[in-house]
Amino acid sequence: MAATPSDPNGRTGLGVRNIRRFPTGGEYVEALQNTAVCFREPELKSGTVGRDPVLGPKPISGNFASVFSVTSRSGRRYAVKCFTQDVAAQESRYDAISRHLAALGRAALSQPWNIGFEYQSQGVLVAGQWYPLLKMEWAEGNSLIRWIEDHRADPAALGALANRFAALTADLAATGVAHGDLQHGNLLVARDGTFRLVDYDGMFVPALAGYRATEMGHRNYQSPQRSDTDFGPGLDRFSAWVIYFSLAALSADPMLWDQLHESGGEFLLLTEEDFRAPAASFRFGTLLSHPDRRLRDLAGRMRDLSAQPLSELPTLAPGTFSVPAAPLRARPSAHSTSIPHPSAPSGSGTHPSWLTGHLQSAVPSPLTASPSVSASASASAVSHFQRRRRVDVALACCMALLVVAPAILTAGSLLAASAYPTAQGGALLAAFGAGSTGRRTRSEVRALRLLRRDLRRRSQTIGHSEKALVNLDQEVQALDRHIQDREAKDSARIRQLQADQNNEGARVTITLNQRLAAIDGELAALPRQEQERRDRALAPLQRSHVQDQLRRTPIGETAKLSNLGAGTTSALISAGIRTAADFTAVRYVTGGGYGTVSAMFVLASGHQVKVPSIGEKRARTLESWRKGIEDRARQSAPVKLSPAELHNLAAQTTAERSRLHNERKKAQTDAQTHRDRLRTRITSEQRAVMDAQQAARVDDARARAEMSRRRAQLVLQRDDRAAVDAALTLARRTRRGLSLRRYLLFLVTGR
Structure with missing residues (x-):
């Protein structure tokens, strides 16, 4: 049963909250195979659970719950949370949350972030028992x-x-x-x-x-x-x-x-x-x-x-920091590959406003000289000859005289009639030569000549500009590829350094854990080792006590034993066995043709002797007699060390424990030192990569700016081609208006 709201920590009246066992995720998967049975609410009973093709209902596991996707018959989709653990005051919490969120008007919110949900205290049936569930609207995103x-x-x-x-x-x-x-x-x-x-x-x-x-x-x-x-x-x-x-x-x-x-x-x-x-x-x-x-x-x-x-902590609210829609600072992106096209429309005029002051003057009209043409040529470059000069009038007269001179000379008999054709031809050639010379001196012809020369030069320059523009675009693409490759390598290097730090840190942790486990094992073994030292220290005392008791027991006491008499005792003494301590064991040797068994007494010195008149039976009696003395001696042997000896052994254990604790601390300190050095080294290398990356980005930005400037100039020159070609065409038509024939006619008629 869930705790009441008056019990914030979920405790019962006895001070301890009853913890209810909830189904596991697997048990919910099995129950949700049949929604008509497992759910109480009609909308969920008729719903369809999102399924894995093989495993059935597909859960999303989380804290304290498994979440299933359920689509109702009407097509509405819900997230159904089925709890796997008992949470303190679960029902009262969800009831308070649902009532508070339901009271919020979405119109008053900056965005529809809240999701509608409903807590059902008896929502899902598992193994014959009802358990709570949470039904939430399915959020897409x-x-x-x-x-x-x-x-x-x-x-x-x-x-x-x-x-x-x-x-x-x-x-x-x-x-x-x-x-x-x-x-x-x-x-x-x-x-x-x-x-x-x-x-x-x-x-x-x-x-x-x-x-x-x-x-x-x-x-x-x-x-x-x-x-x-x-x-x-x-x-x-x-x-x-x-x-x-x-x-x-x-x-x-x-x-x-x-x-x-x-x-x-x-x-x-x-x-x-x-x-x-x-x-x-x-x-x-x-x-x-x-x-x-x-x-x-x-x-x-x-x-x-x-x-x-x-x-x-301060509350975060809109306007705490200004986050503009554009980046906070201008910085070239590795993914940006374009340079602004200077002919893109922007503002008023033929060219973008941001190029104002950086463009060449527009191509002059065909009858107006370019900036390289002199002002006088520009002023006189017209499509027909203007007012005649005095030299033109004089030239016209001279040409007329040259044409009529052969006829006059022939008429005055100054020239033979047979030479007239030759003289007339020469005179005409001279007249045409004088006319051609006069035409070349006209300002209209000189201005047109300069204009055509300038236009042809511009046309040639435009051809070079178009090739240069293609080459520049290739340079831009190469720069973009270089930037992308370098940024990818830098990012990969930074990630690799981070991975190296993680891997090396993991190795340090593994080594430390192994070392600590070994030290902890030694610490855990100290009580056992101290007991073993006590046992080892006590063993000589116990052996000495047993030997002392054996030495104090004369062999003569064996005469009291059955089948042993004074003769046997004398034979033992003669063999050097005077006390129970003088022999340590008896060996039995089978020999002779009749399978007789001989007894060999093992002396304390390690030698073996055969005592006359003592066969197997008497030897076993003596062996049993000695063992009884030994057993009684062990029972009375000391079982404790002296306080001084116990103190010394405890001091050894304390010293060993202190040494191990120091080793433990040193192992932890060494591991932390290793981590710190590793972090310092990786951080230094990462910062070096980023510093180089930042410097390269600055160089890239400068290169981009220079390419943009060059491209703007080349595009302007390229865009002049149509105007230059038109100007050349018009200049050719204008040249016809300033031909030698038109000049000769101008000399005669004045127009």
């Missing part, structure tokens, strides 16, 4: 780590998610709710980028004031200062800061995910070990030395929070 993996290259999305998470924590604080286990697995990100909060087992609501926590939350998201007495509205403050900080840091520098997160790791950027020892943490060292000042400040605050009691 990706876990936080999966979402980050999918959006790691989008700083704006990461920044927006950080702001939404801050808004979620503000909702919790405003409604007096604390989740109790804020971590990546309990935060689902829906398709619209809003959060869904799941797993309310450890949740606090105001009605649960005075209760104790039922769980401590994920270790990589909880303050080292948290205990089970911390159960109140401030329960989530540390974990909220951890998640917000990680998202804000990634929005500033997405490459931190490769550097600090481990594949498959149950954390974002920081772990429990980092919070417990920030000074020795490679991750904190990386964040605190980051080039972005705001990120460094945020990391410093996160480090300080890990040392503060949970009750003193």
